[in-house]
Amino acid sequence: MDLSTLMLLCVFAFTAGLVDAIAGGGGLIQTPAALVLLPQYPVATIIATIKLPSFTGTGLAIGQYIRRVRLHFPTAVLMCITAFGAAFAGSALLTMVSSRFMKPVIFFILAGVAVYTYTKKNFGEHTTKPYSRKKQLWYAFLISLVIGFYDGFIGPGAGSFLILAFIALLGYDFLHASANAKLVNMATNSGSIALFLLKGTILWSVALPMAVCNGLGGIIGARLAIAKGNHFIRLFFLCIVTATLLRLAYDVFVKN
Structure with a gap:
């Protein structure tokens, strides 16, 4: 691999980190770029390699959010x-079966998400949910279980699904939903990385420079989200969901 290819990957990693820190969806930028620019490597190796940049960007974005957004740490843990x-379980399953069969289902779910978010103008404003602490923890557990497995297994739109779930089920606003989504995303990336470390499939010479750039993008994206607030994140969220839809539509209706 030449230096120009690595530099392009780093540019894509920076952009992915910035976008992901605001509304999720960084994988829509980083993953296709890596697949196109590194055609000589198996897909599993590329996916394993880009998990490290995703982890770094997410971790540094969390650092920005924690300084300015109040989180409930028992729930976060x-x-x-x-x-x-x-x-970890989702990534393990991915090494054994194809995730292609899930893409049409995810496409139609995301289409509904986009329409609902666009038409419901107050979606993402803080709403107090009349739940007991036990019920809130139960919902938090289910959200992280289902979307965590999904992120390890297939991935596209996981950050957006987390934001949607935190808003719809726990009553968070967009800013707090984004902050909590970054925490969960860091955990899902950690689970996938743990598996790929055991498999020994990470290209460190690619992953480490991309991680630095993704991390820088994550810091800038988180600061933008905090400074601009809920309205900005809502619009960005809609853009990312639409981009995810277009990507899935290509995979489902054109690529096949």
Whole structure:
């Protein structure tokens, strides 16, 4: 691999980190770029390699959010532990079967998400949910379990699904939903990385420079989200969901 290819991958990694820190969806940028620019490597090796940049960007974005957004840490710890195990299991399954059969289902679910978010103008404003602490923890556990497994197994739109779930089920606004989604995303990336480390499939000479660039993008993206607030994140969220839909539509209706 030549230096120009690595530089292009780093540019894509930076952009992915910035986008992902705001509304999820960084994988839509980083993953296709890596697949196109590194055609000589197996797909599993490429997916394993780009998990490290995703982890770095997410971790540095969390650092920005924690300084300015109040999080409930017992809930966060529960979600991270659950998401780690779920993503590990999802990635393990990915090494044995294809995830292609799930893409049409995810496409139609995301289409509904986009329409609902666009038409419901107050979606993502803080809403107090009349739940007991036990029920809130139960919902948090289910969200991290299901979407954590999904992220390890297939991936596209996982960050957007987390934001949607935190808003719809736990009553978070967009800013708090984004902050919590980054925590869970870091755990899912950790679970996948743990599996790929055991498999020995990470290209470190590619992963480490991309990780630096993704991390820088994550810091800038998180600061933008915090400074601009809910309205900005809502619009960005809609853009990312639409981009995910277009990507899935290509995979489902054109590529096949």
